Amino acid sequence: MLRKLGISALLLMFCISFASGAAAEEKTDAFYTGDLEGYTITPAKDSVGDSGQKYIYDTIMQGETNWHTKNVNSHVTVLNVDLNWGDSSDSLRLGIYTPDWQYLGEFYDSADGKVNGRINIDISNPAGIAEGTWHYEVYGYSVFETEDYYL
Template sequence: MHKKIGIAIALLLFSASLAMAAASEEKMNATNGGYTEGATTGTEGGAGIQTVYATITQGQTNWHTKEVKDFITTLNVDLNWGNSGNSLRLKIYSPDGYVFGPYFDIDDGSINGRINRYINNPNGIAKGTWYYEVYGYSVSGTEDYYI
């Protein structure tokens, strides 16, 4: 009898912990708008910004935009300057008030003069203007880049 009660209590505690984990995950998704993000491997698909070529110097901030008008679930952002001797920083601002980043070259595990990220939301990426902030974190001279 005591063994059956012990098993029943163990199952009850296990079920309660699963319910708490599910509620915690639901709360986490509610606080981040359902967005997930990560380093792009080239297989995520999705829409990106039109290619813009620009230059940046030490301490300078450049802003770029992407207008999302249609329903999409993944947004790719590829900042590429190729000179791993210089360091740029990227932040991404969604129209619904979320900030992604800051991102640095090393965030994908490789220092190669590139920050290539995806932002995903299975319920749809927010429509409107997305802002990309590129900052000259550690730049010698003038650095060319495209995003």
């Protein structure tokens, strides 16, 4: 009886490790698939960008919060958000809100897979990005003196 239980336990462990290995192979490069149905956030591809992007220039200090908006007026499935300050010794945090103020999350310098003074991400939804005014919250997380940035 003990021998049958031991063999059964080994088979169960093998099945669990096989199933978890198969699940790991199905991963995408998405690092956010949060509570908002259909939205996925991934590091942006360098060639991808919003050609209609109006770049905003601003400055920020330690503990300061700046708000910016982006209007989405037509049906798109990918929205590129690119916060670039270029100085990896300072750290900014980016909060993103949909037009109906649903919080997508907060993102730091490493959100796009690189620590380079830039957060460059794509927000995608196959059903379409919500039309309206998106809100970006830029926070001076760890800033020495004043940091300038583009969004």
